[in-house]
Amino acid sequence: MKYKEYKFVDFNPSWKGEPPVRLSLVPYWFLAALRVVLTLLPQNGYVHPDEYFQSVEVVAGDVLDIDVSRPWEFNRTFPIRSITLPFLTVGLPLTFLRKFSSLVTEWFDINIQTPYTLLVTPRLAACLLSFVADYSLYRICCAYGQNYRTRLITLASSYVVLVYGTRTFSNMMEMVLLSLLLFLVADCMSFSDRVIHHDEFLSEKYRTARSPVERVNVFKMRSALPPHSLTHCVTVATITVAGIFNRPTFIAFAFPPIFFWLHRGLGSKTVGFKDFHLRSLTFILSGIPTVLLFIVVDSFYYGYLTNSEIQELKVTLNNFVVTPLNFIRYNINSKNLAQHGLHPCYLHFLVNVPLLYNVLGVVSIITFIKMIYRGACKQWSSLPRIQSIIGLMTASFITPIITLSMFPHQEARFLIPVTLPVVFLHAQRMQPSPEQPKKRKVIPGRGPAIGYLLTVWYLFNILLTVFYGFLHQGGVYPLMDHLSEEMQTKPRFTVLHVVTSHTYSLPLSLLQLHNSKHVVFNRRTGEKYQRARQFFTYEMGSKPLEEVCLKLEKLLEDCEEKSVSKKLDYRLYLVLPASLSEDFHNILYSSNATFSHSVSRVFYPHVSTEALPRFLGGAECFEDDLVGFCDSDRIYQSPLKYISRLMEQFGLILMRVTKRTHSRTRE
Structure with missing residues (x-):
């Protein structure tokens, strides 16, 4: 399969006028700076309790030794959340803040560990991580010769990135990990296509060679081709495992990229089922060390495994906890989901996708319906090719939404990870179609008129950024x-x-209350005591x-x-x-x-x-x-x-x- 077959045109191919002018990246850099500025303001909006109670409230209690409202997902009897990634994404910034604050207090007698810094520090780390999606989108577009300027500006102007991307949601980490996974898989697909194309070309040259010398030269050229079958295998497996332990629903998001990674070049003359099975086995083996690492860390954190048990060699299977399995066991019970709210199966497609991506969401749904119609009419040639970048992005958008729609509890933030596929597939559709120079409508001093879809896109994203970023539970x-x-x-x-x-529930970590469970030793009297609680909340x-x-x-x-x-x-x-x-x-x-x-x-x-x-x-x-x-x-x-x-x-x-x-x- 030739590399040029993957290219698709961003603009109307019937237009024969001047080539389209490339958009400047200045708007993107402005929006990227705006993302950081909105994080530092800070945004007073409170999107959902999980932005605090699945990360900050848990980690802040351990790192800062303060009273917090520890959520039930992190209880020690039946934990369903892994602590490893929250400690890396929230714990490290808070640890830095604690140590830096102690130095500033010692040197300048100024306390910088305030509610503002406790709020902004984890969000700033999340904001920086969100740029992984930008970088991944840029690299994918470059690998396949696509217009990255339009897509980067569209991504950076989305309120999903400006608001959700700067919050400590586990769904935000899913977006980061899926974006990185898509970039690695797309890079592997592009690289494999080039190697396979050269390999098949040299094979034909070897077969038609007329002299032994020519065959030797062609054979040396084939031998010099780099290996491609297991490219990024360890990295792809590690990201997949980390995403599953972050949130087990990542299985639905990671399945399409892994499927395309395993099927690269399958059906060509040089890649067969032997390579597929080798990739599958290597992928599984590469993920085992990361699985063991997460299990051991969680087992130590929740008290299932202790150093004394290891020293005495009294370790059994009961000393290990696998949080993704507990998560699945909890969520397959419809009675448990009913406590969090039950929703119809069509909510993701009809409500959540348009709510998150407005114009892009509607275009995505319409495109999917057209694909179903073409498939029913057996118009196979008009559907995305199975080993193309369009096929990868389409599957990465459709498959997770269909899978998550099977569960009765559905929230819009669950679909945040599909942001990159949606932007890659349909961002260029919002740009005004180039017309003949004579028919092009020009506003004096402003250039060509902006398409109405682009106007709707910016309008809704501005309104939703203001609403969720500053108004919703903003007090x-x-x-x-x-x-x-x-x-x-x-x-x-x-x-x-x-x-x-x-x-919404009050995040007590912002108050920095003394840990009432911590035992204090009085050196003068030799007594041990616990500090009495001085703050109580009652949620109605x-x-x-x-x-x-x-x-x-x-x-x-x-x-x-x-x-x-x-x-x-x-x-x-x-x-x-x-x-x-x-x-x-x-x-x-x-x-x-x-x-x-x-x-x-x-x-x-x-x-x-x-x-x-x-x-x-x-x-x-x-x-x-x-x-x-x-x-x-x-x-x-x-x-x-x-x-x-x-x-x-x-x-x-x-x-x-x-x-x-x-x-x-x-x-």
Whole structure:
């Protein structure tokens, strides 16, 4: 198969005018710098709890020795997550921050280990890792003579890269590993094609040689051809194993690249099934050391394997834990998945793909439907060739989505790894089709008009970057920063209790609380003790506000009792989206609650999809000295007042809850 057969045209081949002008890479470098800048701002948006609770919360507790909310996936009885990659991607940056902070504190008496640095340091590491996808895309395009400028600009302008690519998601690591895997496989395919082409050419020359001298020369040239069958075998196997231990769903993403790596050149005169079986065996053997490494590290971390057991030679199979197997065992049980939400099988194709890639997603789905139609009509020649780069990218997009659609729990972030295949296949489709110079529409001072697809692409990515990067749960980080300052300035024997409603889980690692489980030794008295906890959180999720009020009353009663018996002061807070403040006031006013409240602070902007702002209707709220209440019969008198009340709903309220000193009578 000749190398030139892989080339496909980015522009309309029927256009006979001037050759298309290459796009400048200046927009790409601007977008690449923007990715770093948005990471350092930082983005206050809180996309999903897993960006903290599957990496930062776990690793920060071990590296910084602080109190954290350790998620159930990392429990020691049945762990389903490997700790190796999180320690490499999050643990190393936090270790550097801890040591560098201690040096700065010692030399300059400045504490740089703040909530800001704890938030930004792991994200900056994730941001730098995301550039692996850019580099992989560039190298693939160069290997196959494709337009890398358009694709790089499209990739860098995607909100998937700007937002998800700078967060510590395991899905982000899947994107990085799959991009690197696709680059290595594409490089192997290109290299094998060239070697096989030369080998077949020299074989024909050897067969038609007329003299022994000519045959000897051709034989020497064939012998000088480099080996290609096992190129990058160890690296491909290592990346595959690392991806599976990072998240076992990586099997679905890695299957197409591995399939194409094994089938390189199969069917040609020089590559047969013997080479296929040799590649398969070598691939399996190459992955075994990495598998053993991950298993041993996880077994030590979760306490299944200890040094004493190794020294006493009391090691059995029960001393090892294989987290991917536990992950699969947990997720094949539909009852377990029901706890996280069940979704229809078509959600990935009809909702998640367009949500992640808007124009590119719709084009990808339409292209896939056309492929199915052509296959049903037996138009085999119009389908991607099995050993081409288009076939590799198409399979790397379709196969994972079909596989993941079989599982009833589906989230958009699960499809982040297919970003590179989508961009490679369809980025050039958004560019305006070149027209004849006479028909080309030109705007004075701006050049050719931008295609409407490209306009839609940039518009949606800007909106989604603003929404997920800064608005969605955007008040949580400022809240944690405020609580961190309060924990440092509060009186010594004062305990904080924080109740959250219709808000994501609070990442306690940002508070840098002393590890309450750590045993402290007093050298003067010789006693051992544990520091008492001074911060408690109570997550109410999306439960009705009536239950939230009952929870507050119970907590207030317990705190008052401990205040009398143990002489412990307390501060009780409620964290609530501003869009629910009116309902909360109404419930308190109608139920004659035993506590009063006051607004300590409001953090803007904040949008909670569990409690969206009310764009139509509404009521004005009033407050007396006891409790706030609303008059639902009042109507906004002016558009400015309506806009003002609407903007007030885009916030996260921190309310101080105290015991009512006197009763309130309703007239």
